[in-house]
Amino acid sequence: MELEIKNLYVNVKNKEILKNFNLLIKPGEVHAIMGPNGTGKSTLSNVIMGNNNYTIVKGDILVDKKSILKLETYERARMGIFLCYQNPLSIDGITNSEFIRTALNENRDKPVGLYEFIKNMENGIDDLSMNHDMMHRNLNSGFSGGERKKNEVLQIKMLKPKLIIFDELDSGLDVDSLKIVCRNINDYLKDNPDTSVILITHYTRILNYIKPDYVHMMKDGTIILSGDYKLALKIEKNGYDKTDLLGSDSYDE
Ligand code: ADP
Ligand code: MG
Numbered sequence: 001m002e003l004e005i006k007n008l009y010v011n012v013k014n015k016e017i018l019k020n021f022n023l024l025i026k027p028g029e030v031h032a033i034m035g036p037n038g039t040g041k042s043t044l045s046n047v048i049m050g051n052n053n054y055t056i057v058k059g060d061i062l063v064d065k066k067s068i069l070k071l072e073t074y075e076r077a078r079m080g081i082f083l084c085y086q087n088p089l090s091i092d093g094i095t096n097s098e099f100i101r102t103a104l105n106e107n108r109d110k111p112v113g114l115y116e117f118i119k120n121m122e123n124g125i126d127d128l129s130m131n132h133d134m135m136h137r138n139l140n141s142g143f144s145g146g147e148r149k150k151n152e153v154l155q156i157k158m159l160k161p162k163l164i165i166f167d168e169l170d171s172g173l174d175v176d177s178l179k180i181v182c183r184n185i186n187d188y189l190k191d192n193p194d195t196s197v198i199l200i201t202h203y204t205r206i207l208n209y210i211k212p213d214y215v216h217m218m219k220d221g222t223i224i225l226s227g228d229y230k231l232a233l234k235i236e237k238n239g240y241d242k243t244d245l246l247g248s249d250s251y252d253e
Contacts, residue, residue, distance in 0.1 A: 002027055003063055003196060004025075004060075005024075006062065007021070007060075012043065016221065017221050021059070025163075028196065029197070029214065030196075030213050031212060032201060034232065035217060035218030039220060039221060040221040041200045046083075048165060050068070050071060050072060078106065080160075080161045080163060081165075082156060084149075084153070084156070088148040090138065091138065091139040092139075095136050095137060096139055097118075097136065100155055100159070103155070104158060124154045127157070127184055128154055128184055129180050130150050134151070144172070145172025157184065157188060163195070163198075165198045167200045169199065169201070170205060199212060215232045217240065219240060
């Protein structure tokens with residue numbers, strides 16, 4: 001899926017958070033967006049998903065060349081846009097399996113067969129080294145941070161989105177879980193090569209496991225530098241100060 005963000009300005013409660021934000025992601029590309037806390041990374045993911053708390057002042061968001069600004073969140077989700085939350089919420093009153101099966105059936109003419117569904121879900125749970133009992137527990141209820149993140153990736157494996165935004169995927173994951181989660185994501189991307197990815201992070205660690213095609217550095221609500229994986233290495237070494245990054249062996253913008 002192609003995503004193009006054009007000259008986007010976004011306010012939250014009359015405060016300007018994103019400004020002059022531009023990004024083009026072609027089908028199958030992985031773009032890492034890095035930046036310090038409070039730069040607007042989560043704002044960006046919320047805006048792509050259509051969260052009404054954010055006001056779009058100017059600009060456009062196009063998916064496969066069509067503006068999605070007028071679409072509700074559920075319509076964007078049905079198109080195949082998936083936000084893997086920085087902090088996934090828990091919801092009582094609906095079990096994990098009911099949640100995923102309902103979402104799956106919303107996008108199908110014929111409901112998925114129960115046997116096929118359970119088999120697929122069990123396979124996904126095994127791939128992610130999760131406990132089988134989580135199928136019947138309420139959505140994320142009592143789950144640790146890491147289990148919640150795994151549960152998001154399980155949803156990806158089941159729902160098969162075409163544009164995935166990972167907001168701080170590594171937060172809440174220990175190193176072993178991070179490896180398992182990233183292996184599952186890489187397998188998914190190999191099986192679904194047109195899937196586009198935004199990988200939001202402020203640590204370079206995760207980029208050791210999921211290799212980005214492009215790395216963008218965000219500051220004060222806009223992208224100030226773009227490059228390839230080498231930019232991430234420079235950020236790791238020098239921090240987010242652009243002047244340090246430009247440094248002696250200057251970097252192509
Ligand atoms: P990041 O994810 O890069 O750490 P955020 O997008 O979460 O940054 O936040 C960017 C700025 O917008 C912060 O100053 C934050 O306080 C503010 N902000 C984000 N969402 C809201 C909200 N719903 N209400 C008020 N301020 C918000
Ligand atoms: Mg954030």
